[in-house]
Amino acid sequence: MQVHQQTSEHSDAIDLMVNMGPQHPSTHGVFRLVIWVDGERIVRVEPHIGYLHRGSEKICESEQYNQIVTLFDRLDYVGNLNNELAFCLAVEKLTETVVPERAEYIRVILCELNRIASHMLFYGVYGLDAGATTPMLYGFRERERVQELFESVTGARMMHNYIRIGGVKEDVPADFEKNVRKLLDDLKQGVEECDSLLSQNEMFLARTKGVGVISGDEALDYGVTGPALRASGVVEDVRVTDPYSIYERFDFGIPVGSMGDCWDRYFVRVEEMRESIKIIEQALSELPKGEISAKVRRIVRPPAGDVFIRTESPRGDLGVYIVSDGSDKPYRVKVRPPSFANLQALEYMLKDTYIADAVLVLGSIDIIMGEVDR
Amino acid sequence: MTLTDHLIRAHHTIMTRRSNISSKSEAETSPTVEPLDQKGSDLLKNLKLTFAEYSETEVSVSLDMVVLRVEPERLVDVCELLKSNEKFLFNYLSCITVVDYEEQEELFEIVYHLVSIDYHHKLTMKVSLPSNSPVVPSIFKIWKSADWFEREAHDLFGIQFKGRENLPPLLLYEGFEGYPGRKSFPFHDYEEW
Structure with missing residues (x-):
C-alpha cells in the first residue's frame, strides 16, 4: 500500500x-x-475501474451470434452459465425460437447449480476477507463438487459454451440425474456446515453487523440489484417479478434482509443457496425427455429490431440489449452487468466507516471485474 | 432476537403451477409474437394518456417492449415525471446504451431502460442525437445509477452530458484518444501504446 x-x-x-x-x-x-x-x-x-476492459461489446459486433456465447462466458467468469443463458434468451426472443422443454429444464438446473457455486466462492472469499481461513476451504470444496459435475456435462470447468441459441449443446450424460441427486445431498450438508461455521461466529458478527449500511431506496437509486438489494429489504428477484425461461413453474422463496448491512448481504446469499437447491430438486423431478435443441439455422440471422432481456445472475440483474440489422452479426450488443451498477454504491456504503472495514464492505458486494470492465 | 429473525422470508408461490405448464405446451405448437402482457398494455395506455399533450414524445411497441421516444430538450422533464408520477414510479434505471447510426443516418441513439420495482413494468426510452454534436442532458440528478453509465457513454462514444462537463475517463486510461465504441473507430489498425 x-x-x-x-x-x-x-x-x-x-x-x-x-x-x-x-x-x-x-x-x-x-x-x-x-x-x-x-x-x-x-x-x-x-x-x-477499467483495468480489465477488453471491449467485449465491440468484439461482439464482429462475431456471428453463435460465436458470441463464448464471449459471454468471459464476462462474469464465476457465473458463466447464467451469462450464456442471458444472451441466448435475448437472441431467442428476437428470432422467436421456442426452446424444447428438456433444454429449458437442463438450463435451469445448471444455472441454479452455477448460482450455488458462485455463492460458495463468495462465502469462502468473504470469510477470508474477515480474517477467517477455514471458510475458504469449505466453500471451495463445495464449489469443486459443482464444477466436477459441470465438467461431466459440458466438458469444461469454467468456460462451458454449453447453452446455445435454441437449446443446449448436447444431451446430459446418462448418470446425470443420479449425479445431481448425489451432489444435492452433499451440497445440502455443505451449506449447513458453512452456515454453522461462520454465520453466527461472534467475531464475524462484530465485524459485519451494522457495517456498510445502505437503505433500500438508496440502493435502488444507485441501481444496486441482486442479493445486495434484497439485503436492504427490497423484494426484487427477476426470476419472480419478471420471470424468464421456466422459473414461474417452481416454488421457491426470496430471502430478504432487514438491515442492509454486510451481514445481511452475506446471509441472503447463504439462504439463496438453500432456495436454489429447492429449485433444482423440483426441476430434476420434472425433467422431461425429448429434444435438447430447437431447429435453428447454423448461421442465425434474426430479423431487424432490438430486444432487451433481464435475467437474475448470481450478482443481480443481468441485462442484455441486442440491436439487429438483419445480418448474421449483431449491430450492437450491450451488457448491463450487475456488478458494475452495484459497485457504484460502494462510495455511499463506505462513507464514515472505518478503514479496516473497507475490505469487508467491498467483499460484501461480491464484484467480478470481468463483467465490470467488460 | 435470534439471528434468523433478521430474515423476512417472503415466500412466493405460484398457485397455478400445473395449469401454467399445460398452457405453455399448447403455445409451443404455434409460435407467435409475444404480445404485450397486461402490465405492458396498462403502461402503454397510461403513457399515451399522459404524453398526449407532449408533441415531442412518441409512444410505440416493439416486440414486448414499450418504447417512448423523447426529444433531448424534454428528457429531464419526462424523466422526472416518469419517476415521480404515481402511475409509473420508475424508481430504477437499469441501463443506458448508445447505438451508433453515424454512417447511415448521422445520429446516435441513446437508449434508457427503466424498471418500476413497485409495478414490475419496464420501459425503453430512446433519444436521438445528431452525430456532429452529441449533447444530451444528464439524468444523474434523477437516478444516481446513471453516473457510471453516462461516464461509460462519454468514454466509448464521446457523448457529452449537459451538466456534467469534464468527466474523467472510467473504462479507458488517462489520455486515450478517440472513441473506441463507435463504428468508425478502427478495429485493428491503431497503435496501442
Whole structure:
C-alpha cells in the first residue's frame, strides 16, 4: 500500500490518501480504490475501474451470434452459465425460437447449480476477507463438487459454451440425474456446515453487523440489484417479478434482509443457496425427455429490431440489449452487468466507516471485474 | 432476537403451477409474437394518456417492449415525471446504451431502460442525437445509477452530458484518444501504446 499525505481543508488534522489496489488480493480482481481517511475514518473514496476492459461489446459486433456465447462466458467468469443463458434468451426472443422443454429444464438446473457455486466462492472469499481461513476451504470444496459435475456435462470447468441459441449443446450424460441427486445431498450438508461455521461466529458478527449500511431506496437509486438489494429489504428477484425461461413453474422463496448491512448481504446469499437447491430438486423431478435443441439455422440471422432481456445472475440483474440489422452479426450488443451498477454504491456504503472495514464492505458486494470492465 | 429473525422470508408461490405448464405446451405448437402482457398494455395506455399533450414524445411497441421516444430538450422533464408520477414510479434505471447510426443516418441513439420495482413494468426510452454534436442532458440528478453509465457513454462514444462537463475517463486510461465504441473507430489498425 502506498500512502500519500495531503492537508485537509476542514481542520488542522491531516487527511491521508491510501491507495488500495489494483494489485491487492482483497480487491477481488484488478480494482483500484483510493481512500481518503481522517484518522481511521473514511472521508471519501474514489473507485477506479477499467483495468480489465477488453471491449467485449465491440468484439461482439464482429462475431456471428453463435460465436458470441463464448464471449459471454468471459464476462462474469464465476457465473458463466447464467451469462450464456442471458444472451441466448435475448437472441431467442428476437428470432422467436421456442426452446424444447428438456433444454429449458437442463438450463435451469445448471444455472441454479452455477448460482450455488458462485455463492460458495463468495462465502469462502468473504470469510477470508474477515480474517477467517477455514471458510475458504469449505466453500471451495463445495464449489469443486459443482464444477466436477459441470465438467461431466459440458466438458469444461469454467468456460462451458454449453447453452446455445435454441437449446443446449448436447444431451446430459446418462448418470446425470443420479449425479445431481448425489451432489444435492452433499451440497445440502455443505451449506449447513458453512452456515454453522461462520454465520453466527461472534467475531464475524462484530465485524459485519451494522457495517456498510445502505437503505433500500438508496440502493435502488444507485441501481444496486441482486442479493445486495434484497439485503436492504427490497423484494426484487427477476426470476419472480419478471420471470424468464421456466422459473414461474417452481416454488421457491426470496430471502430478504432487514438491515442492509454486510451481514445481511452475506446471509441472503447463504439462504439463496438453500432456495436454489429447492429449485433444482423440483426441476430434476420434472425433467422431461425429448429434444435438447430447437431447429435453428447454423448461421442465425434474426430479423431487424432490438430486444432487451433481464435475467437474475448470481450478482443481480443481468441485462442484455441486442440491436439487429438483419445480418448474421449483431449491430450492437450491450451488457448491463450487475456488478458494475452495484459497485457504484460502494462510495455511499463506505462513507464514515472505518478503514479496516473497507475490505469487508467491498467483499460484501461480491464484484467480478470481468463483467465490470467488460 | 435470534439471528434468523433478521430474515423476512417472503415466500412466493405460484398457485397455478400445473395449469401454467399445460398452457405453455399448447403455445409451443404455434409460435407467435409475444404480445404485450397486461402490465405492458396498462403502461402503454397510461403513457399515451399522459404524453398526449407532449408533441415531442412518441409512444410505440416493439416486440414486448414499450418504447417512448423523447426529444433531448424534454428528457429531464419526462424523466422526472416518469419517476415521480404515481402511475409509473420508475424508481430504477437499469441501463443506458448508445447505438451508433453515424454512417447511415448521422445520429446516435441513446437508449434508457427503466424498471418500476413497485409495478414490475419496464420501459425503453430512446433519444436521438445528431452525430456532429452529441449533447444530451444528464439524468444523474434523477437516478444516481446513471453516473457510471453516462461516464461509460462519454468514454466509448464521446457523448457529452449537459451538466456534467469534464468527466474523467472510467473504462479507458488517462489520455486515450478517440472513441473506441463507435463504428468508425478502427478495429485493428491503431497503435496501442
